[in-house]
Amino acid sequence: MTEQLTGRTIFITGAGGVLGSTYVRRMLAEGARVVATDLPGARAEALQEAHGDKAGFRFYELDVGDEAQVTGIFQRVMGDGWNPDVVLNNAAITGEMLMGAGKSFPDFADTSVEDWEKTLRTNLTGAFMIARQMDRDIVGKYPSTLINVASMYALNGAHHPIYDGMPFKNFSAYGVTKAGIHGLTVWLAGYWAQRQATVNTIAPGAVFNNHSEEFQRRVGELIMAGRMCQPDEIADVMLFLCSPQSRYMTGQMVNVDGGFSAW
Template sequence: MNSTSTTVLTGGAGILGSRMSERLLTEGHTLAIIDRNPDLLKETVDRLGSLGTLKGYQADVTSPSEVQSIRERIEAELGQVDVLINAAAGKSENFFEPFETFPLSDWNEVMNINVNSAMVCSQVFGKPMADRGNGSIINILSIYGIVAPDQRIYEGSEYLGRAINTPAIYSASKAALWGLTKYLSSYWGAQNVRVNAVTPGGVFSGQNDTFVERYSARVPLGRMAQPNEIADAVAFLASDRATYISGQNLIVDGGLTVW
């Protein structure tokens, strides 16, 4: 897409989403960010609005009717949507519960946010792209949708003072999103809609030293990722520099998956 593209980014006020927003604005995208958290949404728009054309929209991206309504507003205010980036993701109340006792209700909740939202948004925004014969969809995965987590990393690991792990639902939902990516790249390929994925490795965002050291030891480059390094990969796939790339997963993991 060229520098005048109108781009929709779900989860655009999150840790990675806000950095993606910043990067896309500096490349000239007209940007609509969708997030369910009104306070984070306002903070992101206020902080980044001076970089370019940016509007925030609060919505539940698992709801077809809400997403359809938001699409109509975006088209009326910013024009037709050329790029969709599905970055919305979520946790549940019992997200770090062991697999043996992980509640099915929490499983369904996370699957709804991580996978169903991408399906709904791809339906609502992707069909007009296919009808026009041009567009790009980018799904944000996780390294643990590609490989299993090394459970040894989590012994004594914390995030903002809380013990952490990578639950099975996270791996399963992100693996499902990779399957959807491949399917849609074939389904809409003849209509010139490119569908790709970006898979971040571990991104530093407040983990304790134990986690950082153990995770970094598993990475050939010897460190965790910075949010801007993931944002750069997304911006590349959203640009005209990637017009012959579809059905691919750009893994930004410092080399972790070579081992």
């Protein structure tokens, strides 16, 4: 343990997912205090079961698409004595999550406005509302950092043939929101530049999450590293972005994609 995050308090949305839960585990191991948020349910319960007994961990239920909940979240957290140095906009709806809600995966022509707008509400509007509340409650009061989580598909087109015959496809609204979140990064980086706040984007590559061997093979052919990544490989870079060592970085997108975006 290097404990490079000792003394830092990190606030993270969508903390119960594959990447989010990895970030929480790794941040706690590095000495950070972690304020984890997510929707109520199995993911939230798993987080609390894994870390609820740790002094450096707190959990709050939060729907980032609910303006009333977002408006009060930092005052609530800070009122409990936890002042976030770093905020991670990590919450996101994916096409797979929509399928998990009992929906079949639509072709683009059959994509409903409801699903499109629900994805925008969480992935992009939610990120905006978290950043806006950070502006109101944190930025300028002490040095702070915002990290927006994008995707390898933020600034690169999806390779649709790799999804042929798979039970899921690349969801259009997901890529659109992930492009938009980097737009939020570069806008805020300049806006907060004189207020001791930095803003960066991390763009994770294809993260393995029990995908089939065939899908792994197809994705691997598009990546210089030849394979999907493990969640801890994304967390390695996230830890740096959360640390004081990244203090001279702002307005940047960091691709952690095994070379996907370089081809």
